[in-house]
Amino acid sequence: EEEKVGEEKPEVLSPEELEKLKEEVDERKKLISTLRGKPWPMRKKLLTLRESHEFVEKYEGALGKGKSRKLYAYKVMMLKALMGRPYGSMPRKTVPRADEANAMDFAVLWDFGVITNCLFGYAQYSVLFYGYYNSQRAIGWLKFRMPLSYFLVGVGTVAYSYMVVIRTMARNANEDGGGDNNSFNFSWKMFTSWDYLIGNPETADNKFASITTSFKEAILEEQESRKDDNIHLTRFLRVLANFLVLCCLAGSGYLIYFVVRRSQKFALEGLESHSWWERNEVNMVMSLLGMFCPMLFDVISALENYHPRIALQWQLGRIFALFLGNLYTFIIALMDEINLKREEEEVLKLNMTIWEASLYNGTLGVNSTAPPITVHPADIPRGPCWETMVGQEFVRLIVSDTMTTYITLLIGDFLRAVLVRFLNYCWCWDLEAGFPSYSEFDVSGNVLGLIFNQGMIWMGAFYAPCLPALNVLRLHVSMYLQCWAVMCCNVPQERVFKASGSNNFYMAMLLVILFLSTLPAIYTIVTIPPSFDCGPFSGKSRMFDVIQETLESDFPAWFGKVFSYASNPGLVLPFLLLMVLAIYYLQSTSKSYKQANLELKKKLQTVSRTINKVLTLIQHLLYSLCGTCTDIVCSPESKKKGGEHRAHQGKSNHQIPPSATSPPAPRGHRIPGPLPGNQWQPAPSVQRVPNSQRH
Amino acid sequence: MGNKQTIFTDEQLDAYQDCTFFTRKEILRLHGRYHELAPHLVPMDYTNEPDVTIPLALIVSMPELNENPFRNRIVESFSEDGAGNLSFNDFVDMFSVLSETAPRELKAIYAFKIYDFNVDNFLCKEDLEKTLNKLTREELSPEEVTLVCEKAIEEADLDGDSKLSFADFENMITRAPDFLSTFHIRI
Numbered sequence: 112e113e114e115k116v117g118e119e120k121p122e123v124l125s126p127e128e129l130e131k132l133k134e135e136v137d138e139r140k141k142l143i144s145t146l147r148g149k150p151w152p153m154r155k156k157l158l159t160l161r162e163s164h165e166f167v168e169k170y171e172g173a174l175g176k177g178k179s180r181k182l183y184a185y186k187v188m189m190l191k192a193l194m195g196r197p198y199g200s201m202p203r204k205t206v207p208r209a210d211e212a213n214a215m216d217f218a219v220l221w222d223f224g225v226i227t228n229c230l231f232g233y234a235q236y237s238v239l240f241y242g243y244y245n246s247q248r249a250i251g252w253l254k255f256r257m258p259l260s261y262f263l264v265g266v267g268t269v270a271y272s273y274m275v276v277i278r279t280m281a282r283n284a285n286e287d288g289g290g291d292n293n294s295f296n297f298s299w300k301m302f303t304s305w306d307y308l309i310g311n312p313e314t315a316d317n318k319f320a321s322i323t324t325s326f327k328e329a330i331l332e333e334q335e336s337r338k339d340d341n342i343h344l345t346r347f348l349r350v351l352a353n354f355l356v357l358c359c360l361a362g363s364g365y366l367i368y369f370v371v372r373r374s375q376k377f378a379l380e381g382l383e384s385h386s387w388w389e390r391n392e393v394n395m396v397m398s399l400l401g402m403f404c405p406m407l408f409d410v411i412s413a414l415e416n417y418h419p420r421i422a423l424q425w426q427l428g429r430i431f432a433l434f435l436g437n438l439y440t441f442i443i444a445l446m447d448e449i450n451l452k453r454e455e456e457e458v459l460k461l462n463m464t465i466w467e468a469s470l471y472n473g474t475l476g477v478n479s480t481a482p483p484i485t486v487h488p489a490d491i492p493r494g495p496c497w498e499t500m501v502g503q504e505f506v507r508l509i510v511s512d513t514m515t516t517y518i519t520l521l522i523g524d525f526l527r528a529v530l531v532r533f534l535n536y537c538w539c540w541d542l543e544a545g546f547p548s549y550s551e552f553d554v555s556g557n558v559l560g561l562i563f564n565q566g567m568i569w570m571g572a573f574y575a576p577c578l579p580a581l582n583v584l585r586l587h588v589s590m591y592l593q594c595w596a597v598m599c600c601n602v603p604q605e606r607v608f609k610a611s612g613s614n615n616f617y618m619a620m621l622l623v624i625l626f627l628s629t630l631p632a633i634y635t636i637v638t639i640p641p642s643f644d645c646g647p648f649s650g651k652s653r654m655f656d657v658i659q660e661t662l663e664s665d666f667p668a669w670f671g672k673v674f675s676y677a678s679n680p681g682l683v684l685p686f687l688l689l690m691v692l693a694i695y696y697l698q699s700t701s702k703s704y705k706q707a708n709l710e711l712k713k714k715l716q717t718v719s720r721t722i723n724k725v726l727t728l729i730q731h732l733l734y735s736l737c738g739t740c741t742d743i744v745c746s747p748e749s750k751k752k753g754g755e756h757r758a759h760q761g762k763s764n765h766q767i768p769p770s771a772t773s774p775p776a777p778r779g780h781r782i783p784g785p786l787p788g789n790q791w792q793p794a795p796s797v798q799r800v801p802n803s804q805r806h
Numbered sequence: 807m808g809n810k811q812t813i814f815t816d817e818q819l820d821a822y823q824d825c826t827f828f829t830r831k832e833i834l835r836l837h838g839r840y841h842e843l844a845p846h847l848v849p850m851d852y853t854n855e856p857d858v859t860i861p862l863a864l865i866v867s868m869p870e871l872n873e874n875p876f877r878n879r880i881v882e883s884f885s886e887d888g889a890g891n892l893s894f895n896d897f898v899d900m901f902s903v904l905s906e907t908a909p910r911e912l913k914a915i916y917a918f919k920i921y922d923f924n925v926d927n928f929l930c931k932e933d934l935e936k937t938l939n940k941l942t943r944e945e946l947s948p949e950e951v952t953l954v955c956e957k958a959i960e961e962a963d964l965d966g967d968s969k970l971s972f973a974d975f976e977n978m979i980t981r982a983p984d985f986l987s988t989f990h991i992r993i
Contacts, residue, residue, distance in 0.1 A: 146825050147902065150915040152886055153895035156825040295978050297957040301937060302921065302975075303984040307874060307904065307991045315873035323942045330950050333957065723964045723973065 136170050139163040241498040241574045241646045256665075258647035258657045265573045269629050272569065276625060280618045300325060321603065335418050345416055352414040356429055359407060363400045364436045370396045371444030375451075393444075394511035397437050402519060405430050405556070424616065427555055431620060434563050435627065442631050445504060449639065452497035456642060459494050496645035498574050505571030506578065509564070513585050516560065520596050524550050528600035552601040557593075558617055566624035573632045813837055815853050826902035833898065839993065840897050843868065852894065860897075862890030870991050875940040876920055883919040904991040913989050914976050929970035931955050
């Protein structure tokens, strides 16, 4: 009997065939669910989908399974729902704030009416400044230990700031060391720098410009790493440049010292007799120096001929030194003023006893039991509170710094932009391209400004507790103002060099500033006795005595003993030594780990290259083998049937059906053949290409 | 749902949903966008699957593609005839691959196609030079262009044939931190 090809078999299926059919159905279902991720043209996907659906529906009935297409569609919908909203935005990290308004702790004591008054009038006696706080040990029914809490909050803020800065640095260092930042620099720039979301012509222009700049920077780095120059001349010039910079710094330091001395003289003579300039000379001079010296440093650095990133780091370092020098000169001058106030205090104390004696008319003795005469608080002569004076100076400094920044912004950026834009119509040369042009937004300069602002806050926060809160307000205003200024008057920087890859350069600066800022405060706490009649520590011989007091009165006796043993220098010094050794050990091990990491990465790269080469070789061999094999096997049969083989003619994307006699292609390998959807072009050595299925 | 739209049959919409990363609503909206590109060419009724294509010039005038330096290559890579004439199927496919939910592997395959200007399945030096010139609007000097292309091939080429095969490209692009966020068009 003739065997008709294509005749349907009767519905009796053996268990193995049933199993195979079930597998086939499952595979088809899987194909349907992964269809959207396949790199096929839509026409092919739709066709495959239709065929697979038909297959599944046809044979699922035969297998008698309960699962219907509806349930499957439900599962797909669930998957889609789980995959997330297509327009969801990515979460952004928020920067942790290193400062807190520690004045919030004193909410019970705020008197809002007082705060709204002038800063240096009534506010002098308000909660803004140290002088307001009472030295009473425990307040209210909760027995709130005010002086203790003032002290601990002050110390605690500094400790917390240290922790935050160091933790951020560690995190940055981790991210930096883990990534493969340099291995695909140019490739990534080429293939992933254009943002496909851009639809606005201006944005596109900016993006083109920034991509070009980024490439130029990378090219420059590459070229610099292959350059070498006349070493001696360069060295001489660099030494000369550093000498000039040192002269500059010394000059500015002396200028500030001189000005501070003069202002002290004016203060002695009485402030009213001098002009506005003379009264605010110190702050003005400091601000002006801060504006013009960096420009000078920039000009001097042209002598040095450094790599742009290194030059930027030197520049920032010098500005840093300038600000630090100025700040410390300011503090030394402040110390002089503090000493002056303390002398005044001594004199006042003397006068106080005389005045008290005069109140009692000299008739009563010290241990008298007569009722005290009530005197209005405002009539009692107040001692010159040096701590409040310090707080005031800092607030004044910050306010003038803020004002300088805003005025520079308005004049240097806004006015300049207005002039360039409108004078350009009637000027001989092109103002926009030529001399003044629009000002650049200097990222590193602004970051440095923020860091110094923070340093000043850290310095003054102990004596003016509301300073952090004021600063938060100032930062908000600055942000909006500068946001507007950048959009309206600035052009992007020409050089897109960053001072450091991971911002750790700036964090390191912040850490140094934190350390240097808290030194003066700590010095004053430890050395100078507090004022006798103002502040939470009044009457004590040293501010940290409050700790001693608390230990004695609030804690059980044995605690005090333990504490005194623990703070014995004989115990503390070895402990410190141990910590230093531990740090040294940890540093050396981390260095060796980094080294080992780099070596492993290099090894990995070479190994993967070798493996790729070997794989390609094996595949070439397999194809040539397959080719010869199937040629031998297939050719007689095709003569017989004249079947659907089109294997010898290389048509595009024709999948050889599994029932054909050709050997199945290895699955799951990355076959270097034509990509789906492309016109198939035969490789020179291979005549046929098997299934190129991709998962 | 109660909405009776007559553009597609339900089976068609379900099929599109299975084959792309879009929902029914998005597909209908895409059809609206496709239609407004050439209202006289594109019928509102797609139930009988009309064989209509829109030429390249009209597609690249869309605001989403207008500023993209690779717009021509993108449209050509998704067209069946390779010349940039997109049927609605190709149109939907294109935006599906470029959508936010498309996986990295799929995007890498199409990115390779896009940057392969001479369509030979390899990113050779000429392809890279063309890519770079489009990216920088030819602001770099020829020496700089050569340097960048040589460095890029040096970095990514694993099998040592001085051009990038798909394997080389994929190996490099899957490590790129910015790839998914930049290779994304929202429509």
